[in-house]
Amino acid sequence: MAPLPLKKNYRCVPALQQFYTGGPFAVASDGSFIACACDESIRVVDSSDASIRSTIETDSDAPSALALSPDDKFLFSAGKSLQIRVWDLSTLKCVRSWKGHESPVKAMACHLSGGLLATTGADRKVLVWDVDGGFCTHFFKGHAGVVSCIMFHPDPNRSLLFSGSDDATIRVWDILHKKCVATFKKHDSAVTSMAISEDGRILLTAGRDKVVHLWDLHDYGFKKTVLAYEVLEAVCVIRSGSLFASCVASFYEQSGKKTSGSSAIHFITVGERGIVRIWNSESAACLFEQKSSDVTVNSDMRRGFTSAVMLPSDQGLLCVTADQQFLFYAPVEHSEEIFKLTLSRRLVGYNEEIVDLRFLGEEEQFLAVATNLEQVRVYDLEARSCSYVLAGHSETVLCLDTCVSTSGRTLIVTGSKDNSVRLWEAGSGCCIGVGVGHKKAVGAIAFSKKQKDFFVSGSRDLTLKVWSLESLLDEVVQPLNLKAKALVKAHDKDINSLAIAPNDSLVCSGSQDKTAHVWRLPDLVSVVVLKGHKKGIWSVEFSPVDQCVITASGDKTMRIWAISDGSCLKIFTGHVSSVLRASFLTRGTQCVSCDADGVVKLWTVKTEECIATYDKHVDKVWALAIGKKSEMLATGGRDAVLNLWYDCTADDKEELFRKEEEGVLKGQDLENAVSDADYTKAIQIAFELRRPHKLFELFAELCRKGEAEAHIDKFLNALGTKEFDLLFEYVREWNTKTKLCQVAHVVLFRVFNILPPTEITKIKGIDLLLEGLAPFSQRHFGRTDRNVRDTFLANYVLTEMSVIEPEIDAKERNVESLMHSDVKNADGVLSTENADAEPKNTSEDLKASSKKRKSKKSKDSSSKKAKSVAYTKVEAIS
Numbered sequence: 095m096a097p098l099p100l101k102k103n104y105r106c107v108p109a110l111q112q113f114y115t116g117g118p119f120a121v122a123s124d125g126s127f128i129a130c131a132c133d134e135s136i137r138v139v140d141s142s143d144a145s146i147r148s149t150i151e152t153d154s155d156a157p158s159a160l161a162l163s164p165d166d167k168f169l170f171s172a173g174k175s176l177q178i179r180v181w182d183l184s185t186l187k188c189v190r191s192w193k194g195h196e197s198p199v200k201a202m203a204c205h206l207s208g209g210l211l212a213t214t215g216a217d218r219k220v221l222v223w224d225v226d227g228g229f230c231t232h233f234f235k236g237h238a239g240v241v242s243c244i245m246f247h248p249d250p251n252r253s254l255l256f257s258g259s260d261d262a263t264i265r266v267w268d269i270l271h272k273k274c275v276a277t278f279k280k281h282d283s284a285v286t287s288m289a290i291s292e293d294g295r296i297l298l299t300a301g302r303d304k305v306v307h308l309w310d311l312h313d314y315g316f317k318k319t320v321l322a323y324e325v326l327e328a329v330c331v332i333r334s335g336s337l338f339a340s341c342v343a344s345f346y347e348q349s350g351k352k353t354s355g356s357s358a359i360h361f362i363t364v365g366e367r368g369i370v371r372i373w374n375s376e377s378a379a380c381l382f383e384q385k386s387s388d389v390t391v392n393s394d395m396r397r398g399f400t401s402a403v404m405l406p407s408d409q410g411l412l413c414v415t416a417d418q419q420f421l422f423y424a425p426v427e428h429s430e431e432i433f434k435l436t437l438s439r440r441l442v443g444y445n446e447e448i449v450d451l452r453f454l455g456e457e458e459q460f461l462a463v464a465t466n467l468e469q470v471r472v473y474d475l476e477a478r479s480c481s482y483v484l485a486g487h488s489e490t491v492l493c494l495d496t497c498v499s500t501s502g503r504t505l506i507v508t509g510s511k512d513n514s515v516r517l518w519e520a521g522s523g524c525c526i527g528v529g530v531g532h533k534k535a536v537g538a539i540a541f542s543k544k545q546k547d548f549f550v551s552g553s554r555d556l557t558l559k560v561w562s563l564e565s566l567l568d569e570v571v572q573p574l575n576l577k578a579k580a581l582v583k584a585h586d587k588d589i590n591s592l593a594i595a596p597n598d599s600l601v602c603s604g605s606q607d608k609t610a611h612v613w614r615l616p617d618l619v620s621v622v623v624l625k626g627h628k629k630g631i632w633s634v635e636f637s638p639v640d641q642c643v644i645t646a647s648g649d650k651t652m653r654i655w656a657i658s659d660g661s662c663l664k665i666f667t668g669h670v671s672s673v674l675r676a677s678f679l680t681r682g683t684q685c686v687s688c689d690a691d692g693v694v695k696l697w698t699v700k701t702e703e704c705i706a707t708y709d710k711h712v713d714k715v716w717a718l719a720i721g722k723k724s725e726m727l728a729t730g731g732r733d734a735v736l737n738l739w740y741d742c743t744a745d746d747k748e749e750l751f752r753k754e755e756e757g758v759l760k761g762q763d764l765e766n767a768v769s770d771a772d773y774t775k776a777i778q779i780a781f782e783l784r785r786p787h788k789l790f791e792l793f794a795e796l797c798r799k800g801e802a803e804a805h806i807d808k809f810l811n812a813l814g815t816k817e818f819d820l821l822f823e824y825v826r827e828w829n830t831k832t833k834l835c836q837v838a839h840v841v842l843f844r845v846f847n848i849l850p851p852t853e854i855t856k857i858k859g860i861d862l863l864l865e866g867l868a869p870f871s872q873r874h875f876g877r878t879d880r881n882v883r884d885t886f887l888a889n890y891v892l893t894e895m896s897v898i899e900p901e902i903d904a905k906e907r908n909v910e911s912l913m914h915s916d917v918k919n920a921d922g923v924l925s926t927e928n929a930d931a932e933p934k935n936t937s938e939d940l941k942a943s944s945k946k947r948k949s950k951k952s953k954d955s956s957s958k959k960a961k962s963v964a965y966t967k968v969e970a971i972s
Contacts, residue, residue, distance in 0.1 A: 098680045098681055098683070099680075099743070100680060100683065100684060100698065100705075100743075101679060101680060101684055101696060101705075101725075101741055101743050102705060102706070102743040102746065102747075103705075103706055103741075103742050103743055103746050104696065104706070104708065104727060104739040104740065104741060104742060105739065105740050105742040105745075106708060106710045106737050106738070106739055107737070107738045107739075107740065108710075108735060108736075108737055108738075109461075109473070109475065109478060109728075109736050109737065109738045110144070110442070110445060110463075110473065110478070110730075110735065110736035111144075111146055111735055111736075112132060112443070112444050112445065112733075112734045112735065113130055113132050113137040113139045113144065113146055113443050113444075114130040114131070114132055114137070114139075114418050114420070114443025114444060115131065115132050115133050115418060115443065115444050116131070116416075116418050116443075116444075117131040117156075117157065117158070118131050118157055118158065118159050118160040119131065119160060119401075119414065120160040120161055120162045120169070121141075121162075121403050121405070121412065122141075122162060122166045123162070123164060123165075123166055123406065124166070124406060124407065125141060125405040125406055125407065125409045125412075126140070126141060126142075127139060127140055127141055127147060128141050128420070129160055129162065129169055130443060131156070131157040131160065132149075132443075133156065134151075134152060134154050134155065134156045135149055135150060135151050135152055136149070136150040136152060136157055136160070136169070136171060136181075137149055137150075138150070138183065139441075141420075141422075141441070142439075143477060143478040143479065144441040144442075144478055144479060145478065148183075148186055149186075150169070150171075150181055150186055152171065152173060152179075155173035155174055155175045155177065156173055156174055157171045157172065157173050158172055158173055158174065158198045158199055158200065159171070159172045159199045159200060159201055159202045159213070160202070161202040161203055161204050161211070162204065163204050163208045163225075164204065164206055164207075164208050165208065166183070167182070167183060167184065168180055168181065168182060168183065168189075168208075168225075169181040169183055170202055170204065170211055172194060172198075172199035172202060172213065173198075173199075174198060176193055176194060176195060176196070176197075176198070176199070177191050177192070177193055177194070178191065178192055178193070178194040178199065178202075178211075178213060178223070179191040180225065190225075190226075190228050191228075192223075192228040192229075194213055194215070194221060194223070195213065195215035195216075195217050195219060195221065196215075196217045196219075197215045197216035197217040198215060198216050199213050199214065199215045200214055200215055200216060200240060200241060200242055201213070201214045201241070201242060201243050201244045202214070202244065203244050203245050203246055204225075204246075205246050205250075206246065206248070206250045207250060208225065209224065209225055209226065210222055210223065210224065210225065210231070210246075210269075211223045211225050212244050212246065212255055213244070214241035214242070214243075214244045214257055215240075215241065216240045218235070218237045218238065218239065218240065218241060218259070219233070219234065219235055219241070220232075220234040220235075220237070220241060220244065220255070220257050220265075220267065221233055221234070222234075222255070222269065232267075232269060232272055234255075234257075234265075234267050234272075234274065236265055236274055236277075237257065237259040237261055237263065237265065238259070238261040238263075239259045239260035239261035239262075239284075240259065240260045241257050241258070241259045241260075242258060242259060242260055242284060242285065242286065243257070243258040243285060243286065243287060243288055244256065244257045244258075245257075245288050245290075247290065247294065248290055248294060249294045252294065253268060253269040253270045254266055254267065254268065254269070254275075254311070255267040255268075255269055256288055256297065258285030258286070258287075258288055258299060258301075259284070259285060260284040260285075262279070262281040262282055262283055262284065262285065262301065262303070263277055263278060263279050263281070263285070264277070264278040264281075264285055264288070264297075264299050264309075265277050265278075266278075266311075266314065275314065276314035278297075278299065278307070278309055278314075278316070280307050280316055280319070281299065281301045281303050281305070281307065282301075282303040283301050283302040283303035284301055284302050285299055285300070285301045286300055286301055286302060286326060286327050286328070287299070287300045287326065287327065287328045287329045287401075288300075288329070289329050289330055289331045289361065290311075290331065291331055291359050292331060292333055292334060292359075294311070295310065295311055295312060296308055296309065296310065296311065296317065296359060296375075297309040297311055298329050298331065298359070298361055298375075299329070300322075300326040300327075300328065300329040300363060301326060302325045302326065304321070304322050304323055304324055304325060304326065305319050305320065305321055305322060305326075306319070306320040306322060306326065306329055306361070306363060306373070307319055307320075308320070308359075308375060318375065318378065319378075320373055320375065320378045321378070322363055322365070322371070322373075324365040324366055324367045325365050325366040325398075326363050326364070326365040327364060327365050327366070327398070327399055327400050327401060327402070328363070328364050328365075328399065328400075328401050328402035328403075328413075329361055329362070329363050330361060330362045330363075330402055330403070330404040330411070331359060331360075331361045331362075331404070332360040332361060332362065332372070332404070333404070336404075336408055337408040337410065337424065337425055338360075338362075338372070338404075338410075338411070338425055339360070341425040341426075341427065341433040342360050342372065342381065344427060344433065345381060345382070345433055357376065358374055358375055358376040358377075359374075359375035359376075360372060360373065360374055360375070360381070361373055361375065362402065362404070362411060364398075364399040364401075364402045364413055365398055365399060366397065366398035366399075367387065367398055368387035368388070368389030368397055368398040368399055368415070369383060369384040369386075369387050370382075370383075370384050370402075370411065370413065370423060370435055371383045371384070382433070382435075384435060388421055388437050388440075389415045389416075389417075389419075389421075390417065390467070390468075390469045390483055390485050397416055398415070398416055399413045399414060399415055399416075400414050400415065400416050401413070401414040402414070405422075409422070409424075410422055410423050410424035410425070410438065411423040411424075411435075417444075417467075418442070418443035418444040419440060419441065419442050419443065419480075420439075420440070420441040420443065421437055421439075421440055422437070422438045422439040422440070422441075423435045423436065423437060423438065424436055424438045439477075439479045440479055440480040440481070441479055441480070442471065442480050444734060445463070445465050445471075445730075445734045445736070446465045446466040446467060446734055447465060447466040447716070447731070447732045447734060448463060448464070448465050448716060448717050448730030448731055448732075448734065448735075448736060449464050449465065449466065449490075449491070449492055449493070449716050449717060450463075450464040450491075450492070450493050450494050450716070450717045451463045451464065451494075451717045451719050451728055451730055451736070452494055452495055452496040452506075452719050453496065453719055453720075453721050453722070453726075453728065454472060454496050454504060454506070454520055455498070455504050455520065456498055456504075457723075458721045458722070458723060458724065458726070459474065459475055459476060460472055460473065460474060460475065460481065460520070461473045461475055461719070461728060461736075462484075462494055462496055462506055462520075463717075463730065463736065464491040464492070464493065464494050464508065464717075465491075465734075466490055467490065467491070468485065468487045468488060468489060468490060468491065468510070469483045469484060469485045469487070469491070470483070470484040470491055470494060470506065470508055470518075471483055471484075472484065472520065472523075473736075475738065482523045483523075484506065484508070484518050484523055484525070486516055486518075486525045487508065487510040487511075487512055487514070487516065488510075488512045489510055489511035489512040489535075490510060490511045491508050491509070491510045491511075492509055492510060492511060492535060492536065492537050493508070493509045493536065493537060493538055493539045494506060494507065494508045494509070494539065495507050495539050495540050495541045495549065496520070496541070497541040497542070497546050498546070499546045499563075500545070500546055500547075503519060503520075503521070504519070504520035504521060505517060505518065505519060505520065505541070505546075506518040506519075506520055507539055507541060507549050508539070509535075509536030509537065509538070509539040509551055509553075510535070510536060511535040511536075512535075513530070513532045513533065513534060513535060513536065513553070514528060514529060514530050514532070514536070515528070515529040515532075515536055515539060515549075515551050515561065515576070516528055516529070516573075517529075517563070517566075517573075517576065525573045526566065526573055526574065527563075527566060527573055527574045527575075527576045528573045528574070528575060528576060529551070529559075529561050529575075529576035529577075529578070530575070531559060531578055531581075532551065532553040532555055532557070532559070533553070533555040534553050534554035534555040535553065535554050536551050536552070536553050536554075537552060537553065537554055537588060537589060537590060538551065538552035538589050538590060538591050538592040538603070538604075539551045539552070539592060540592040540593055540594045540601070541594070542594060542598050543594050543595070543596050543597075543598055544596065544597055544598045545598055546563075547562070547563050547564055548560055548561060548562050548563055548579070548616065549561050549563070550592055550594060550601050550615075551592075552584065552589030552590075552591075552592050552603055553589065554588045554589070556583055556584060556585050556586065556587070556588075556589065557581060557582065557583050557584060558580075558581070558582050558584045558589070558592075558601070558603060558613065558618060559578045559580070559581050560578060560579045560580040560581075560615065560616055560618065561576045561577070561578055561579070562576070562577055562578075562579050563576075565577070579616055580616055580617055580618045581618070582613070582618040584603050584605070584611055584613070584618075585603065585605035585606075585607050585609065585611065586605070586607040587605050587606035587607040587630070588605060588606045589603050589604070589605050590604050590605060590606060590630065590631065590632050590633070591603070591604040591631070591632060591633045591634045592604075592634070593634045593635045593636050593643070594615075594636070595636045596636060596638055598615060599614065599615060600612055600613065600614060600615060600621065600636070600657070601613050601615055601618075602634045602635075602636065602643050603634065604631035604632065604633060604634040604645060605630065605631060606630035606631075607630070608625070608627045608628065608629060608630055608631065608647075609623055609624060609625050609627075609631070610623075610624040610631050610634050610643065610645050610655070611623050611624070612624070612643065612657055612660075621657070622657060622658075622659070622660040623660060624643065624645065624653075624655045624660050624662075625660070626653060626655075626662050627645065627647040627648075627649055627651070627653065628647070628649040629647050629648035629649040629672070630647065630648050631645050631646065631647050631648075632646050632647065632648065632672065632673065632674045632675065633645065633646040633673075633674065633675045633676050633677075633718075634646075635676065635677050635678060637654075637678055637682040638678055638681055638682050639681050639682045640682055641656065641657045641658060642654050642655060642656055642657060642663060643655045643657060644676050644677075644678060644685060645676070646673035646674060646675060646676035646687060647672070647673060648672040648673075649672075650667070650669045650670065650671060650672060650673060650689075651665055651666060651667050651669070651673065652665070652666040652669075652673055652676045652685070652687055652697075653665050653666070654699070664699065664702055665702070666685075666687070666697055666702055666704075668695060668704045669687065669689045669691075669693065669695065670689075670691065670693075671689045671690040671691045671693075672689060672690045673687050673688070673689050674688055674689060674690060674714060674715060674716060674718075675687065675688050675715065675716075675717070675718035676718075677718055677720050678699075679696075679720065679725060680725070682699065683698070683699055683700065684696065684697060684698055684699060684705075685697045685699055686718070686720070686727060688711075688715035688718050688729055688731075689714075689715065690714045690715075691709075691714075692709060692710070692711030692712050692713055692714065692715055692731065692733070693707060693708070693709050693711075693715075694707070694708040694709075694710070694711075694715065694727075694729060694739075695707050695708075696708075708739075710729075710735075710737050711729065711731050711733055711735060711737070712733045712735075713731055713732035713733040714731045714732045715729050715730070715731040716730065716731045716732065717729065717730040717731065724741075725741060726738065726739065726740055726741070727739035757783060760779055760782065760783055761783065763775075763779055764776055764779040764780055764783065764788070767779060768792070773792055773795070773796055773801070773805045774805050774808045774809055776792055777789065777792050777793070777805065777806075777809045778809060778812065780792060781809070781817070781820075781821070784820075786824045786827065786828075789824065790824075790828060790834060790837060793806070793837045793840065793841060794837050797836070797837055797840055802840055802844075803844065806840070806841060806844045807844060807847075807848060810844060810845060810848050810849075811848065815853070815856060815857060815858075816858070818845070818849070818857050819857050819858050819859065819860075819863075821841075821845070822845075822857065822860070822863045823863065825838045825841055825842055825845075825867070826863055826866045826867055829842075829866075829867055829870045829871060829874075830870050832874070832877075835870070835871075835874045839871070839874075842867070
C-alpha cells in the first residue's frame, strides 16, 4: 500500500460559536438575521445557519433591551449603564446615545415610521424618544411595578402605545394627547406579552396567571378570557394568508367542524410546558397542541419557552427556550393528525463547556457533542444546526463514542455522572439500552473497532466493564438492560480515557495515577503497565498500523509506548501546559494533540517534529475527534466553541504554485517596464512582488537622473495604509546602511510631503518605525556635517595655492565696487572714465587704500589681502 502524503496544514472553520446567552433579542423584518445579547456584546446572527455576521462591542455594558428599526438599518440597545444607543448596522458604529431611565431598561419598541422609540424600565416609567434628536417627547407615569413589555399600535394612523407591567395592569397611552386613555386590570399576575388582531380592534394580553385576555380597543372594554392552564410567556396572532392560516382552514375542512366567523381570532401561545398551542378566540378552545415538547429539561429546572415571534413570509414560528435555543417551527399537513408542527431548525446559542465529541455515520456529516448538560446534541455539519437531542440521562454526560454496526445501524454510547451508560440509535434518537452497575460517574467509554458487538466503560470507581451487545434487537420498544461480561479493578485513581485496538484484542486505559494499563479482551487480563509520565494521563490511543500506544499527560508531554515490553519509544515535547488529547493521523505516521492553553499541534511521528501550531481556542480543549475517511478534525473545549479543521495541504501547494507562476509573469513585466524606461510601472510591480532590492535600484536610478520626484509621487499616491507600513519597513532597512541612506531619505521626504501627519499616525506600528529611523538619520546627518566642514580646509589650501578663485560675498563685492567708483553726475549715473582704466592701476589704487585703512595690521596680512583682491572683478553699480 502506497504511503499517504503527510499533512502540512489545516484550515480552521468555526462551526459552532456562542452567540446568545439569554436575555433580549430582536428579529429582522424579513427574518434573515437575529440580533442577540451575548454576555457584554451584541451578535448579529444569520437565522439560516447560525453564522455570526458581525459583533457589536458595547464597552462592557451588557444589553438589557434590544429593538430594530422597521428598515433593519439601525439597532437600538440599552444596558446597565442606562445609556440608550443607536447602532448603524452597516458600519457597526454608535451614531447616537443618550441617558434614558433611572433604572435598567426592560423593553423597547420602535414606531413604524422609525422616528420614535418607546422604552420602559424598572423605574416604572414609559418614555418616548425622538430618534434623530435623542430627546424625550413623552413622559408617562402610572404603573406601580416594573414595566416589562411595550408595543406600538401596528396601524400608523392610530397613535396608541401599550405597556404591560408586573402590577398586572395594561395601560393604553394616547401619543397625540399625551395621556392614558385606558387601564386594563383583569390579570392576577405579571403581564408578559401583548398582541393585536389583524384588523387592529382587539388587544390580546398574556400573563403568568395562565390566561389570555381579549380587550376591545374601540370602547376599551373587556371582551373574553381564554384559559391556558400554564404560565404563558408569549402570545402571537396568526395573520391571514400565512402558512399557519391555511393549515387552520384545512383543519376545519378535514375535521368537519364549522368554520368560525370573521370575528374569530386564531392565536398561538407558548409557556413553561415547552409546547406550541393554537387557539380560537370565539370558542376559547385549543385547536392544536403538540404531543411532546422539543425543549430539554435541565437539572436546574430551567424549562419551557421564554418568548415567541411570528416570522414573515411564511417562515413559520420562532420560539426561544430557557436554555438559549432558537426553535423554528413550520406547520405541515398530515393525514393522521390533520396537521402538525415540524421542527425545521434548531440553533443553539450557548453550548456551555464541550467535554467530548465524535463524528457520526458513514459519511461523517453529523457530529455528536456532549456538553455540560444531561443531553447529547447531534449537529448537522452542512446545515450548521442541531438536528436532534438525545435526552435520558439524569446528570451531565461526560463521555461518548460512536460506531456503525455490522448490520448498518449507527449507534451512540454515552457515560454520565448518574453512574450509568446508555446506548442510542442515531436514526431514531431513541435509547435502546441502559447499563447500570458502576458506583461512581462513568468518565471513559469506547466501542469495539472490528466486531462492533461490545463496548468498554471506565468509571471513577476505578473499575473497567465490558458490556455485550449480542442480545440487542433490531426493533426495541423499551430500553434493554445491558449486561457486563467482565469486570476488573484497573487503577488507583480516576480512569480518564479508554481505547480499543483495531483487532479488538486489547484495551488500554489511562488514569490519574500516572499510568496506562493494557488489558486483553474479553476477560480483561493484564498485559503490560506503561509507566513513565510524571502526572496523570488524560488520553490514550492505539496506532492503526503498529503495535504501540500514544498517551497524553499533564506533564506537558506525549509518549509512544511499545505494547510488547512497555518501553517508551518516543517522547514529544513542545506543549507548555497539560496535553489533554492526542490521536494518530495519516496511518500512524502523524499525530495531533491539544492542550489546556487551547493550542492544537500537528506532529510527525518519525522525526518527533511539530509541523504546525494552531491557536484558535481561548481555554482548555477537552475534546478531539478525527474523521476516519476524510481525517477532518473537530475540537471543542471550555470556551464553548466547536472548530472544524480541514486538510488544506493540497490547496496550499496549488496556491503556492499559482503564486510562483504569477511571480514569473510579473517578473517579466518588470523587466519590460525597466527596458521601456516606464519607472512608475516598474516600481509598482517591484513593490507587489515584494522585491526591496529591485525597488531600491529603481529609486536610485531615478535619483541619478533627477526624475525621482514625479515618479515617486505617482507611486505613493496609489498606495493604501497597509502598503505604507511595508514601505516604511523597507526605508528603515535602507536607512541602516551608509550607501543606501540617500535614497531612503529621498523616499521618506516624498512620503512626508504627500501624507498629512494625521494619516501618518494611523499607520500600524509607526512609532516603532520612526524609532528605528531617527538614530540612523541623526548619524547620517552628523557624518555629512563633518564632511562639509572638512572641505573648508581643502578650499583654503587650494585658494592659497591660486588653484581656484576665492568666493566672496555679494556684500563685500559691492563695498569694493563703491570704493573704486568716481564722481557721479547730476542724474546719479556713475562716471565711466575709470572703467577704461587698466587693471594694473586699479590694483595699485586698491593696495594703497587698503594700507591706509589697515595700517595697524602686519605687513604679511596686508599683502595677503591685496593679493586676494587682485583676483576680484570690479563691477559697476547701475
